[in-house]
Amino acid sequence: MRVSLSYISHFIEIQKPAEKLARLLTMSGSEVEKVIHYPPLDNRIIIAKIENIAPNEPKNGYCHLTVSDGKRNYSVISGYPGFRKGNLVPFAKDGAYLPSGKTVRRAEFAGVVSDGMVLSTEALGFSDEKDKPLFLRSETLVGKPLESVVRNADTVFELEITPNRPDCLSHIGIARELQALLGKQYIYSLQDYEPDYEDSFRIKIDNPDDCPRYSCAIIRDVNVNQSPPWLISLLSRLGIRSINSIVDITNLVMLEMGHPMHAFDFDKLKSEGIIIRRAKENEKIITIDGEERSLSPDIMVIATEHPVAIAGIMGGNETEVSEDTKSVLLESAYFNPRVVRKGSKLLGLSTEASARFERGADPAATIRAIKRATELIKDISGGSFSQIFDSYPREISQNIIEFDPADVKKLLGISVPEEKFISLLKGIEFRMKKRGRLFSVEVPSFRPDVDGSADIVEEIGRLYGLENIPNDLSLSGDATPSSMEDFELVKMVAEHLAGMGFSQIMTNSIGKKSDYLPFLRDGSLVEITNPISEDFAFMRPSLLPEISRVVSYNLHRQNTNLKLFEIGKTFREKQNSYIEEQRVAGALVGEFIPDFWGSSHREFDFFDVKGAVESLALFCGIEDFSSLPRNDNLFSICADFLISGKAVGSFGLVSREIRSIFDIESSIFAFELSFSPFIEALKRKRTFKDFPRFPAIRRDVALIVDRAVSAEEILRTIKESEPLVENVYLFDHYIGKGIPAGKKNLAFSITYRSFDRTLTKEK
Structure with a gap:
């Protein structure tokens, strides 16, 4: 947006140099990107009256004008056919310097002398329309410099106004800012409106x-x-x-x-x-x-x-x-x-x-x-x-905020005298009433961005001058041990995933509705009140959309083998309350084992992502975990991850429909889990477990069961049925020749151990 200092000076007295004024506005939040100086028009550009017109002279398509400055006449050749006798026009005399940088010279055209030039709006720099004339109205102006009428001498600020400050998209808005910054009063008054007649509409x-x-x-x-x-x-x-x-x-x-x-x-x-x-x-x-x-x-x-x-x-x-x-x-x-x-x-x-x-x-x-x-x-x-x-069927009431002056010190780290912040806020037309220790602040209707006490402190800070707030690295509030502990625990998890070959990414927490809706499992999306664009209008309900975007970006640049993870916040609205949750998510794309001599090529599969999730759980000290297959719109193959029987997230093969949103053809195996169970597990006190003194015995067992029976159910049954079972895992799954219809063969390896005796074959 552009602001004219000559025009704004109608409302407020300005004495500071333009450059200092620009810095003042920039430091208060209205950034001046460019300062443009417009010089006055040359005094040899005057207002002249057309006294005579000879059409088609000296040749067709032109006219020979006689113009007067009130003292003498001038001969002018023009190609504009719409002039009338008596018109008042801008006339550049011999030697006049034009805004374009050109100089007007007396010249001869087809045998007729032209003493100067009748100027169009384009020649004056007022528009890019060729041959558009400029007409003036008052006879008293004849002979006067055009500058005395148009007042072209000016300094213009080109400002970058942030989306939350619509009040600054005007000359009055900037005058109001200067009122607070300079301590001077701006004046803006309107005449009483008196209608000439009554109408109906x-x-x-x-x-x-x-x-x-x-x-x-x-x-x-x-x-x-x-x-x-x-x-x-x-x-x-x-x-x-x-x-x-x-x-x-x-x-x-x-x-x-x-x-x-x-x-x-x-x-x-x-x-x-x-x-x-x-x-x-x-x-x-x-x-x-x-x-x-x-x-x-x-x-x-x-x-x-x-x-x-x-x-x-x-x-x-x-x-x-x-x-x-x-x-x-x-x-x-x-x-x-x-x-x-x-x-x-x-x-x-x-x-x-x-x-x-x-x-x-x-x-x-x-x-x-x-x-x-x-x-x-x-x-x-x-x-x-x-x-x-x-x-005005639905009147919009003005916002009234209870403001505690103690918040200034708490949030800015400095004390601002009461009379000073009252003066600053009144300068931008905030009305204040003191009620004991607190203030009741009435926010003007042109400031929809101010809706809390912290916003008022921000106004005080920017008007007081951010450069007046000293650098101070001391803490303005409590740094509780738990927050530092959580930070360290998050770091531990991130380092573990990095040790597994994952690369950590940090993505945007805001995006567009169409990308986020397919990932919303419960509640509704959180919409931003004043987004910069529709592409950044909603808070993410899941980490997977942005991870998918990163995957797409890399795949389209020939980076085809990826192991990515992110730890971050997700957001949703449910029953008129906002739910903010920290989650951990990851994605595996491409080859687990690339083509290499001495090794066989293999791409990532479902069990790789399952193994990554289980490895994370074991690292955090979680042993009571399991996986339960289920159907899900996000995954074509999916399983819930359960801790102590409670689902904390899911993993699987991302569906083709979801991949198509981000223009991804390759398979993606992904997981997303609530992060709090892992943090809580890491916080628990760990005790040393003595090394076993007695040897273990391993036995393999194969079972033929109904296909509907999951391996997870059998694993849980084996663990719960015998206290001597130390470990059990599935090592084979077979459906085919020799196995009855509707059945499958599952082979398990079971490790038995006693901590007080050596087990024999009979025991």
Whole structure:
């Protein structure tokens, strides 16, 4: 966003050099990326009056003008055919220096002398439209330097405003920041609004959640024309192309106040009312950029019998204001930021208006914006003004926060005097009432990002000056031994997995809805209130989506053998509460044993991921674990991992449907487990177990059982049935010749040992 210092000085006195002002804003959170200096126009560029026109001289397609500066006449050749006698135009005399760097020289063309040049808006640097003339209005200006009217001399800041600060997307917002930073008062007042006549107009809002407030006014007998030069020049410095007086005024109000507006040609609406509703499936609209757009119920529109604008994003071509317009409907509304953001993303259409509505406009500003726009329209385009129509079915109350001054020291690590932080907060229009030791703080409606005491401390910190907070490595709170212990235990687990050949990764905990929904097992996704984009709008419910993304990234770059793991938080919402859980997850892709002489090639399989999970459990001192096969949407082959009979996660072969989301063709064997049982196991006190003094006996046994009987059930039965069993494992599984139908052969190796005697064959 661009801010003009010459324009902002209308509201607040500025004496600091631009560079120091830029640093002050940057350090307070409104980063100034670039400082642009605009020099004044050359004094040899003046305002001249056309006294005579000789068309098609000195040749066809040109005209010979005689222009006057009030003292003498000048001969000028021009290729623009639309000049009229009496027009006031910018005229560059011989030797005048243009913003493009060129110098105007007296020259002869087809035998006729041209003493200078009548300048277009392009030649003045106000637009990129060739041959678009600039007209002035007052006869008293003839002979004066154009700079005295357009005030081109300026310093412009190009700012990078963070998504949570919509209030800074305006000149008033930056003036408010400077008020707090400089300790000076900014002044912004509006004239009383007095309608010229009473009119009638219907506003219907289908869903107040989509559009909590809609305000408008009707202006009749308006003269839509070219904007005055000062406005064209100002808008060009701020990166906006001049259209006509009405559209330019709505753009100026947006840049000045931060509140987007839209103007409809009222006669083209052909309606005495409008409806704010969701679009119908495949409904069409041609927007003012000439593009036909297909709509859906996720997009909000302004409509009569059909859509005439995409709410908060762009108006329709059919009702666009032009120089033929005689009546205007001036719209000023507050739209739901989420609805506007979703519509903008679906259409791939981002505008200055949508950028502001997406972040959260000020619901209290709709009437003020109309008042400011009508002030300007009266001065520039005239007209008769109706009363303001205002539909506010669901009033948005201002946020009131209980603030404890002790939080300043606790969170910033420094003490800020009470009178100082009160002055800083009042500077940005926070209203404060002291109630004993605490303060009741009323947050202004233009600050939707402030909703807690910590946010107020942040405001104090950035305005007080982050550079004024000394570096201090001491702890501002307690570092409890348990948190440090947990950190060390997490590190131990990570080192164990790394020792097994896994590589640790750290991925983003936010992503897009379509990637996360298939991994949601319980509850609902946690949506971020003010995301930077739809790709980063939800908190992850599982670690596996981002691990899969890393796998895809590597596979597409010829890194085909992978063992990855991550330890991190997952998030979900259930029964109106948020559940945050630490989990451990991993993935195995490619070859367990690569092609190599003396060894046989083998790819990772189900038992490799099962072995990794069991190895982790044994490392943490967990012995009572088991696996239970089950069906799962995430895995084509899946088993739950149980500790003491309770499922703590699952592992298996990731399904083809899940892999297709991330464009993965290779097989992925993955696991994801709740991490707390492993941490708790590591915390338990470990005791030394004496080395066995007596030898063990191993026996192998083969059993023919029903195919429905799992090996896990038999393993558990063997362990529980005989106290002398030290270890048992499955070493063979056979279905085929010699085995009855519906049966299978399972072979187990059983190790027996006694700690007080030597076992004999008979025992």
